[in-house]
Structure formats: C-alpha cells, structure tokens
Amino acid sequence: MTWEVVIGLETHAxxxxKSKIFSGASVAFGAEPNRQACAVDIALPGVLPVLNREAVVCAIRFGLAVGAEIAPRSIFARKNYFYPDLPKGYQISQFETPVVLGGGLTIHVGEHEKFVHLTRAHLEEDAGKSLHEDFHGKTGIDLNRAGTPLLEIVTEPDMCSSAEAVAYAKALHSLVTWIGICDGNMQEGSFRCDANVSVRRPGAPLGTRREIKNLNSFRFLQQAIDYEIQWQINEIEEGRKIQQATVLFDPDTGETRSMRSKEDAHDYRYFPDPDLLPLEIRPEWIAEVKAGMPELPQALQHRFQSAYGLSAYDSATLAATRDTASYYENTVLAAGxxxxxxxxxxxxxxxxxxxxxxxxDIAAIPLAPPLLAGMVQRVADGTLSSKLAKEVFEALWNGEGKDADAIIEARGLKQVSDASAIEPLIDEVLAANQKSVExxxxxxxKAFNALVGQIxxxxxxxxxxxxxNDLLRKKLSG
Amino acid sequence: MTDLIQASLKELSSALAQKKISSVELTTLFLDRIEQHNPTLNAFVTVDRDKTLAAAQAADAKIGAGGMKCPAAGTAELSPLCGIPLAHKDIFCADGWRTTCGSKMLANFIAPYSAHVVDQLNAAGMVMLGKCNMDEFAMGSSNESSFFGPVKNPWDTGCVPGGSSGGSAAAIAARLAPAATGTDTGGSIRQPAALCGLTGLKPTYGVVSRYGMIAFASSLDQGGPMAKSAEDCALLLNAMAGFDPRDSTSLERPAEDYARDLDKPLDGLRIGLPREFFGAGMDDGVRVAVEVALAEYRKLGATTVDIDLPNSSLSVPAYYVIAPAEASSNLSRFDGVRYGHRAPDYTDLNDMYAKSRAQGFGDEVKRRILIGTYVLSHGYYDAYYLKAQKIRRLIAADFQVAFKSCDVIMGPTAPSVAFRFGEKSADPVQMYLSDIYTIAVNLAGLPGMSIPCGFDRDLPVGLQIVGPWFGEARMLNVAHRYQQATDWHTRMPEAMK
Known part of the structure; x- marks a missing residue:
C-alpha cells in the first residue's frame, strides 16, 4: 500500500x-542575560509598544521577493498565554490580517521543479528564554531575546517529502539572506522551522497533522520529517488513529515525541492590540522599498545564462549567495x-x-575581483598555461606581487609558444628517451604522453x- | 491660610512669582494638611515629605533664577505652574516612588521610570505631594476596591468619594492639594469630581499620553486634570497634553493653549440635551440642580436643544465587555515573575501564577479578569467582543449626528450624589450604573467634563459637559463662564476649613 505525505512549513526568520520590534533595545546576539531588555521588553507596568518601521520594511521586501500581496492595512493582535519568558502574558503577533499574503517560491529537487505556495507571512515578536541549567531546581529567565522581530512565513501544504521540505527551507533561507532581512544563522536561532506533517492514502482527504516544533538545521528537518512520516504510517497500519499534536524532535535519539495534544491546546484569546494602530502601508512606501531591492536570485540566474552563456548549473552555483554572485560579476566586468x-x-x-x-567571507577576501580578472585574461590570451596559472593564483592569494603580470614577469612564468625555442627541447628529450620513441x-x-611530460x-x-603536442607529433611521424 | 488653600492656580502662580510665598512654604502648608486630614480621609497612599520638599526647593530655585532672568537671553519662559504642588493618582509611574495602582499586587513596586504626564508636570516645575488612593487598577466607582482601604468623601465621611480617581478627588475637595491628576476609563475623573464638588476633565482619547499610566482598558483610558475650576484644569491640561512618540495612540497635533478661549461669551452656544440622560434613574435632587444650571446657561446666552443618543442604553453593556476584555490581557503581566506580589509558597509554575494572582488581586479585579477572559474565549468572541465593538461604533456615530445640532452636550454626571459605603458594593450592576452617563463618552473617545452645579442633601452635584473631538478649549470656556457666574466650585466642606 502506498502513502502520500503532506507537509507544510512555518518558518520564523x-x-x-538594529532594535527590537516594539522597543528601542538592541537585538545583538550573545549579550549578558537581561542586559538588552528595556522597560518595554520586561513589561513594566505602564509601558507601551511602538512599532519599529525597519521591521515593516523587511516584511515588504520579503513580500516583493516572493511576489506576494502587501496588505494595505494589517492588524497587530495579542496572543494571550502565561509563560515566564513571555513578560506581558501575551505575544504581539498578527492573526486575522497579516502583512504579507500569498506568493511563493520555486524549488528544485534533482531534476524536478516545484512551486511552493505561501499562505502568508506576518510580523511578530519573539519571547525570551527560560534557562534551566545552573539554577539548581529553579528557572532563570533571560529577556534579551524578548521583542526580537520575527517574520513568520507559512506555506500551503504543498510539499510531499522531506527532500522537498529541505529544498524549500534552503531556498527560503537563501532568499531571506539574499534580500538582507535575516542573517540566516540557524545555530543562533535566526532561522527555524516548524513542520506540519500528515500522511494519507492517495486520493483520500487530508490526514490528521502533527506539528514538529523548532527545527534549527536542515539535517534535523529532514530527519524529523522522515521519522515522523514513518511513525504516522506505522500508527495507522497498526490500527491507531493519529491525534493532532505538537511534537518535539530529539536530535540525540532521532525521534519525535508529543509535547501537547489538541485537548490541552491553548485558547489564545486573540484580539486586536489596542496599544497599536493598524499598520497602514501605502503604495509609495512599497515603491520606495522596491527601488532599494537587490536583483533576486532567479532573475540573476537567468541573466547569467543569457548574458554570459553559463549553464543553468553554473548560474545557480554562482547565484547561491549575493556575495558570490557579486564577486563573480565584478570579475567578469574586469576580465571582459x-x-x-x-x-x-x-x-x-x-x-x-x-x-x-x-x-x-568571499566579500572580504584579499584577492579582489580585478586581480583574478587580470590572471584570467593572461590564461585566455595564452600567456599563462592553466598549470602555471595555479601558481600565479596561489601567489595572488597570498598577496605577492601587485598583479598577475608582475608575478609572471618576476617568476618568468610566461608560456613559451615559439617553435624555435621548443624544438631544441624536443630534440633533447627524444635523444635521451629512445626507448619511449620506439x-x-x-x-x-602512452609513450607519447610520457614524452610530452618530459618536454x-x-x-x-x-x-x-x-x-x-603538435611539434612532437610532427617530429615522430617525420 | 484659607486664602491659599482656596486660591486658584493662577493666584498661586502670581503669589510665587511675586515671592509672596515660596514653593517650600506653600508645599509645607499642603503637606501639613495631608498629615492632619489623611488619617480620616485616606486620600493618599504614599507621601514622602523629604522628596516633596526637595522638589519644592528646586522649584524655588527655578523661580529665583526666572526672576533674575534677562528677557533678551531667550531662555524658555518659566511655566506658570512652577512651584505649585499637586497630587498624582497612584496609577502614574513616578521614578523612585512607590506606584501601587491601589493593589496588593504592586504594594511594594517602586517605579524605575516616570509616566509622560509625570515628566511633563515635573518639567513644568510642579511639586509632587504624593500618590493618591484609587480603586484597584482603576476598577470601581466608589474607591471601595482599593487594597489600601476606602477613601472617605470630605463632604460626608460616611459616603464614598466616587471612583476610581477617588483619592485625587477627596484630596482636592479637602484642600489637601490644589490639583491632582486622574484617569478616566468609564468616568473615573468625572464621577468622583461630581461626587466631591470638583472640576475634572477627561480629554479626547489620544490627547494625553498613556505612557507610564498603568493600563486598565487601553482603548478607553485617558489621563486628565482634576482641580477646583475650569481655569485650573486648562492650565494643567496645557502641561499634560501633547504628542508622545512612546504612545502609538498619542495624537500628533500642534500644541494648543487650552486657556485661550476661557473668557469668550457664550452667546449663541447651543447645548444639546440627550433625552436618554434625563429619563428615569436620576435622583430628583440631581435633576433639579442640573435644570437650575441649564437655566443659568440660558441666562448666559446659550440655547438648549433636545437631542437623541439612541444607542446610549447599550453603552454600559458594551463597556463591560470591551473594558474587561482589554483588562484581562493588560493585567496578565502581573504574574509574580519579574516584580510585584509573588506568593510565598507554591508547588510549581502554575501554582505560583494561581496563588500570586489570587492573593495579589482583589475581588473586583478578579471579576473583570474573568469576564474579559470569557468574552475573548474561542466561540464567544464574535458574540461578545465583536458585537460590543460594533455597538461602540454606533454610539460614536450617534454623537457625530448629535453634534450637528449642538456645540456641547450637557446632562448629569452621575445619577445620584455620593452614596454611602456598602450601599452598592454588594451589587456590581448597581455600581456599574453609577457610570451610566459617562461611559458612552469613553466609548466614543470624546472629551468630557464634570463641574459642580449645586447640592442635593448637602452633597455636591456634577454637571457633565461633553464636546466633540478636540473640543476641550470650547468646553473649558463653557465651564469657565458658568463658574464666573456661580460659586459652586468655590465651596468647600466645613470640616476641612
């Protein structure tokens, strides 16, 4: 019996x-606990949130990059629940009316291409952290992260394997770093995914889903989904029903385990936050953000193919990050x-x-694009053999010589293409290697190659x- | 002495400027009166003589420097309020001061920052006399819900002063302070002003920053001045109002002088009288006092016109959905984790939350948290919260229509004069009805005032004046001209003389 897998991802980017979404405190990572939490972040009585416009700019950039609709008016809502690292007792998020609607991303799994539709993306604040170590039976609270701006990006249940989910996550990761809205650091939690997984018989209605929370590496994403799929199939095949639940993935065991079932799901009592006005985004603002947008990866790849005659593979490799693409393009501009x-x-x-x-970091390496271009030109015009080019590259990399020409000159690496200079060498080698000639x-x-090597x-x-090659062949046949 | 405690802010200002009295002397006078009468009245929960006198000294230094100031130097003009003492409702955070909001939950909370309003009045050189008692988290109309005990009405200490700004009202009525700040979510400035014979103004929503004012119901809360007269309120509002980027609902408008129109004649003023505010439910004595006041207004050149506010009967139920909904969420931060009351013994996290909040909050606060949690719950939200919001828009629209045929709206502030302790505290609905005339104004975000307009059974009666959005200057003018023609606002309780 075959099974169909249905996966949707929610990603927090x-x-x-520079500062938090509703306060002026810094968001830099790694500060001493509670040193980057101001009165608003720790929710002192009487404080009020003020929306950081930069966070909205990030959301607009994202919406433009995925071809989504930017809502002209969206609402911040309160998601109410008690938790020690949630200082206000509610999280400010967007519920009924998110800032970004629709859009999507093209993903590649091997040869196969797929468009993953996005449902929405909304702005919200992060919570703080509960620290259970070092407190001997008590819990420490660090509110540095409280109020950090997040964009929660939600897909339609469009993916049908862990490979597709990972391809989507990687494409999304590449995009958000490309457009400069997220540093993509998964270890520090800057980019983390929740996966909604269900299985069904082909053609059957959607199965009951379980949500795997907080996957902070592509490998864990893959492992967790694969485990979860198999677990769900086993459950059903053994005659049990899947209960809607939130589960956690344990990287040590490679298993998922239930955190809470639907029965103990919170009633978050969402309602519009009366402390914040509706977020209004006028077309002029969108146009302004659009004008500052970089060329997007897909457009760039197409341009690399048409303008430079690169293959799809090369174009995709060079467009993997904005810095690599820009390094490459600057090299081409200098080399022709x-x-x-x-x-x-x-x-x-x-x-x-x-x-x-x-x-x-490719943007900061000492070998600047014009230097590399200078060397490439010498290879192209035959001055430098591909083999010696590696020596020149090594020297340039180490910062020796002012450019490729200077290194070629100083080390006498200029390729010899003059027959009158090569012929005596050939004669010499032939004389000394009669056995190979025979x-x-x-x-x-094989003997021919050995002779070339000697020459x-x-x-x-x-x-x-x-x-x-040419001269040797001539001589031996003569 | 009686002169000083009866003096207007303008008179105090000129006495200070002319060095007839120093701020330290004036402040000491009020501190002494607080010491004398507060044990009876319980109007203040925190007084700090040293801190207050230090502020008075600083004000004297400013006034001294101001007197020597060469006009050509171009330095900012000294505020007319410099050196005048005032009391703050204990809902406003004041840096270094205990700020309790009338609750056990915050009984030991020392605010590490100041509210915008406190900053503004400090910057003007006003001297903080202390923090005034109030209904717990501003939830109440009688000041009986305070953790620090009820405030007594200086006109009759067997009666409530109104609420929730009851401490502020009692302090001014007893002349323990020349003026005070209050906040008004459903009538909490106007109703105690009425019950204590004062002038109180709730500005248009967004005129006074809510930053540092402990939230009860964010979309309704508004700070405002309480004082003896409209003129005093105008001067205070000049210092309190203004755009504050720290409050997203603060309105970015050019500064205005709220005292600019005080003396304008009232000829041609059209006063709207909502039929709904003059029906059953109002005490006869209140009705008589209000009718006499309206007659006075006609003498001053005004005309009256009957108007309709057809949805006003829905204002109390809509308010008691919206305000508790917002409160239930606003009060979630009081969880015993970071500050405030934490239960001494608990078994786990949920137990800590449950016990800390059960111990830290009083009955009325709990009642409203429960109502609010209920109306926001899944499956009830549409039926209660969304419907209440729709009603709120209808109520606001009613006022818009009404203001086409009148300039201000008048009626009683409260259905009765001050009631006796315990009279309504057992029946929340009866208590909620004390705000029946004031609540619609908050729902519509309009400015509203209460001014004293007579007595019923020896207790003050308040006349409510409601204006269109940003109509504060006009309302103050309307109130001031009446106060020029009458002396109700100068009356003070015999026992406090």
Whole structure:
C-alpha cells in the first residue's frame, strides 16, 4: 500500500533590524542575560509598544521577493498565554490580517521543479528564554531575546517529502539572506522551522497533522520529517488513529515525541492590540522599498545564462549567495564578458575551494575581483598555461606581487609558444628517451604522453602544451 | 491660610512669582494638611515629605533664577505652574516612588521610570505631594476596591468619594492639594469630581499620553486634570497634553493653549440635551440642580436643544465587555515573575501564577479578569467582543449626528450624589450604573467634563459637559463662564476649613 505525505512549513526568520520590534533595545546576539531588555521588553507596568518601521520594511521586501500581496492595512493582535519568558502574558503577533499574503517560491529537487505556495507571512515578536541549567531546581529567565522581530512565513501544504521540505527551507533561507532581512544563522536561532506533517492514502482527504516544533538545521528537518512520516504510517497500519499534536524532535535519539495534544491546546484569546494602530502601508512606501531591492536570485540566474552563456548549473552555483554572485560579476566586468566561462570556472573552483577551506567571507577576501580578472585574461590570451596559472593564483592569494603580470614577469612564468625555442627541447628529450620513441612507434600511445611530460618538464612547465603536442607529433611521424 | 488653600492656580502662580510665598512654604502648608486630614480621609497612599520638599526647593530655585532672568537671553519662559504642588493618582509611574495602582499586587513596586504626564508636570516645575488612593487598577466607582482601604468623601465621611480617581478627588475637595491628576476609563475623573464638588476633565482619547499610566482598558483610558475650576484644569491640561512618540495612540497635533478661549461669551452656544440622560434613574435632587444650571446657561446666552443618543442604553453593556476584555490581557503581566506580589509558597509554575494572582488581586479585579477572559474565549468572541465593538461604533456615530445640532452636550454626571459605603458594593450592576452617563463618552473617545452645579442633601452635584473631538478649549470656556457666574466650585466642606 502506498502513502502520500503532506507537509507544510512555518518558518520564523529573525529580522535584521538594529532594535527590537516594539522597543528601542538592541537585538545583538550573545549579550549578558537581561542586559538588552528595556522597560518595554520586561513589561513594566505602564509601558507601551511602538512599532519599529525597519521591521515593516523587511516584511515588504520579503513580500516583493516572493511576489506576494502587501496588505494595505494589517492588524497587530495579542496572543494571550502565561509563560515566564513571555513578560506581558501575551505575544504581539498578527492573526486575522497579516502583512504579507500569498506568493511563493520555486524549488528544485534533482531534476524536478516545484512551486511552493505561501499562505502568508506576518510580523511578530519573539519571547525570551527560560534557562534551566545552573539554577539548581529553579528557572532563570533571560529577556534579551524578548521583542526580537520575527517574520513568520507559512506555506500551503504543498510539499510531499522531506527532500522537498529541505529544498524549500534552503531556498527560503537563501532568499531571506539574499534580500538582507535575516542573517540566516540557524545555530543562533535566526532561522527555524516548524513542520506540519500528515500522511494519507492517495486520493483520500487530508490526514490528521502533527506539528514538529523548532527545527534549527536542515539535517534535523529532514530527519524529523522522515521519522515522523514513518511513525504516522506505522500508527495507522497498526490500527491507531493519529491525534493532532505538537511534537518535539530529539536530535540525540532521532525521534519525535508529543509535547501537547489538541485537548490541552491553548485558547489564545486573540484580539486586536489596542496599544497599536493598524499598520497602514501605502503604495509609495512599497515603491520606495522596491527601488532599494537587490536583483533576486532567479532573475540573476537567468541573466547569467543569457548574458554570459553559463549553464543553468553554473548560474545557480554562482547565484547561491549575493556575495558570490557579486564577486563573480565584478570579475567578469574586469576580465571582459568573452572570458565569462573561464571566470566562472575559477570562481567556482579555486576561489570557492579556498573560501570554504578557510571559512572565509568571499566579500572580504584579499584577492579582489580585478586581480583574478587580470590572471584570467593572461590564461585566455595564452600567456599563462592553466598549470602555471595555479601558481600565479596561489601567489595572488597570498598577496605577492601587485598583479598577475608582475608575478609572471618576476617568476618568468610566461608560456613559451615559439617553435624555435621548443624544438631544441624536443630534440633533447627524444635523444635521451629512445626507448619511449620506439615504444610509440610500436603503437603504444602512452609513450607519447610520457614524452610530452618530459618536454614540459624540460621547459619548466612554460612550453605551450598544445604546441608541444603538435611539434612532437610532427617530429615522430617525420 | 484659607486664602491659599482656596486660591486658584493662577493666584498661586502670581503669589510665587511675586515671592509672596515660596514653593517650600506653600508645599509645607499642603503637606501639613495631608498629615492632619489623611488619617480620616485616606486620600493618599504614599507621601514622602523629604522628596516633596526637595522638589519644592528646586522649584524655588527655578523661580529665583526666572526672576533674575534677562528677557533678551531667550531662555524658555518659566511655566506658570512652577512651584505649585499637586497630587498624582497612584496609577502614574513616578521614578523612585512607590506606584501601587491601589493593589496588593504592586504594594511594594517602586517605579524605575516616570509616566509622560509625570515628566511633563515635573518639567513644568510642579511639586509632587504624593500618590493618591484609587480603586484597584482603576476598577470601581466608589474607591471601595482599593487594597489600601476606602477613601472617605470630605463632604460626608460616611459616603464614598466616587471612583476610581477617588483619592485625587477627596484630596482636592479637602484642600489637601490644589490639583491632582486622574484617569478616566468609564468616568473615573468625572464621577468622583461630581461626587466631591470638583472640576475634572477627561480629554479626547489620544490627547494625553498613556505612557507610564498603568493600563486598565487601553482603548478607553485617558489621563486628565482634576482641580477646583475650569481655569485650573486648562492650565494643567496645557502641561499634560501633547504628542508622545512612546504612545502609538498619542495624537500628533500642534500644541494648543487650552486657556485661550476661557473668557469668550457664550452667546449663541447651543447645548444639546440627550433625552436618554434625563429619563428615569436620576435622583430628583440631581435633576433639579442640573435644570437650575441649564437655566443659568440660558441666562448666559446659550440655547438648549433636545437631542437623541439612541444607542446610549447599550453603552454600559458594551463597556463591560470591551473594558474587561482589554483588562484581562493588560493585567496578565502581573504574574509574580519579574516584580510585584509573588506568593510565598507554591508547588510549581502554575501554582505560583494561581496563588500570586489570587492573593495579589482583589475581588473586583478578579471579576473583570474573568469576564474579559470569557468574552475573548474561542466561540464567544464574535458574540461578545465583536458585537460590543460594533455597538461602540454606533454610539460614536450617534454623537457625530448629535453634534450637528449642538456645540456641547450637557446632562448629569452621575445619577445620584455620593452614596454611602456598602450601599452598592454588594451589587456590581448597581455600581456599574453609577457610570451610566459617562461611559458612552469613553466609548466614543470624546472629551468630557464634570463641574459642580449645586447640592442635593448637602452633597455636591456634577454637571457633565461633553464636546466633540478636540473640543476641550470650547468646553473649558463653557465651564469657565458658568463658574464666573456661580460659586459652586468655590465651596468647600466645613470640616476641612
């Protein structure tokens, strides 16, 4: 019997504002407990929230990036429940009227492409943290995070496997960091997902869902969903019914366990927050935000393909982050678009390898795009062999020489393409390797390559390999 | 002495400016009166003589410097309120002062910051005499719900002073303070002003910042002045009003001088009389006093016109859905976690919440939290909260129609004069009906006033004046001209002389 899986994701993206969503306190991560909690954050009697416009700008950016409707008027509501790290006894969120409606993202799983529809995205404040360690039977409360702005992004139940869910989460992660609204740091909790999972027989109505809370890595997302799917299938196959529940994923055991069932679900008593006016967003504001938007990943990938003749794969790789794309494009601008493919190879190859190896930020590496471009041009015009180019790259990476030309000059790495300079080397090598010559003549092609190697070695790698090939073949057949 | 305790703020201001008296002397006079009468009246919950006198000294220094000031220097003008003492309702946070909101929950809460209103009045140089008693979390119309005990009405200590700003009202009526701040969610400035023979003004919603004013029902709460006369209230409102970016519901409007029209003649003034406010339910003595006041207004050049507020009978039920709904959420922060009362013994988190709140809140507060929680609950929200909001819009629309045919609306502030302790406290609905004439004004966000207009059985009667949005200056003018022609506002209880 086959099963169909239905998954919807709710993602909390922490917005990159300087201050909190309803107060002036800083949102920087890692401060001493309760040092970034002002009177509003700790909910002293009499304090009032004031909406941070920067958080709204982030929401507008997101709405524009996913092709959604930006609500001209949305309402902040109070979600009422008691918890020690929720200082007001309610969370300010958007309930009936969110700021962003609809839109969606295209995801790729292997060759297969899919459009995941978004239901909505709304602004809300984060809660503080309860600290259970170090307090010996008591609980510590840290309110630094209380009031941190979040955008909760909700999909339709459009995904049907953990692979699709992960592809969506990665695409969303890439997008929110791309448009600069979230730093995407999953370890610090800046980007975390809740997954709603249900299973059903093909064609049957939707099954009962369980919600897995707070998944803060793509791997956990995958593991948790896979475990949950199997668990639900087992339950049903063993004749039990799925109860609607909120569950937690334990990374140590790889299992999900129920946190609360529907019966003890809260009645949050949502109602419009009388301390805040409705959020009104006029078309002029949207236009202003739009004018400051970066080119979006998909548009950029299409442009890389059409303007630079790159493959879809290369374009997607280079457009993985805004910094990589901009590094690549600056290199092409300096090297000339005729060299676009060569630039792509270097950026995806040597540059990425070192950035990844050393955990660097590509926007801040010492090898600036014009330097790389200078070297690429020397490869393109035959001055530098691909092999020696690696030496030049290494030198440039280490900050030696003012540019590629200077390094080529100083180290004498200029490729030799002059037949009169190469021929004597060939003669020398042939004379010293009679055995190989005989083997070649006896039909062993491998011997030819060995001779080329010897000649290249004799030229200290500077001889133009193509030229060596041609001249050697001529001599041996002569 | 009687001169000073009876003096208007303007008279006190000029006495201070002319150095006939210092702020320290004036303040000491009131502090002594508080010491003498507060044990009987219980109008103040916190008095701090040293802190108050230090503020008076600072005001004297400002006045001294002001007197020496060279006009050419271009420094800001000294506020006319500088050096004048006033009392704050204990709902306003004042930095370093205990701020209790009349509750055991906050009996030990020292505010680490000041409300906008407190900041504004401090900046004007006013001297804080102390914090006034009030109904717990401003929930009440008799001041019987205070954790610190009821406030006595200076006109008859067997009677309530009204509420919830009962401490402020009693303090002024007994001349323990020349003026005070109050807050009004459903009548909490106007009704105690009426019951104590004072002038009190609830401004248009959004005119006075709510920052630092402990919230009862956010969409209805509004701070305002309480004093002996309309002129005093105008001067106080000048200092209290103004845009505050810390309150999102504060209105960004150009500053205005609320005293600018005080002396304008009332010729041609059209007074609307809602039929609904003159029906059954009002005591005869109140009706007579109000009728006599209206006759006085006709003498001053006004005409009266009958108007209808067809939905006004729905205002009390709508209010008792909306206000408790907001309160149930606003009071959630009092959970014993960060400040305020925490039960000494508890077994787990829920037990801590339950016990701390059960011990920290009084019966009326609990009643309203329960009502509010109920009306917001899943399945009841539409039937109660949403419907009440619809009624609220209808009530506001009624006033809009009414103001097409009149400039101000008048009627009784309360259906009766001050009632006796215990008379209504056993029956919440009877208590809620004390605010039957005032509540609609809050629901519509309009400005409302109460001014003294006579006596019934030796207790003061209040006349309510309601204006259109931002009609404060006109209302103050209407009240002031009446007070120029009558002397009800100058009367004080014999026992307090």
């Amino acid at each position: 922490q917005l990159q504002t 678009s005729a060299n676009a493919k060569l630039c792509a190879n270097w950026v995806m190859g040597e540059v990425s390898a070192r950035v990844n190896r050393d955990g660097l 083997e070649f003549r006896a039909g062993k092609d 290249m070695k004799a030229s200290k790698g500077k001889a133009n390999p193509q030229q060596v």
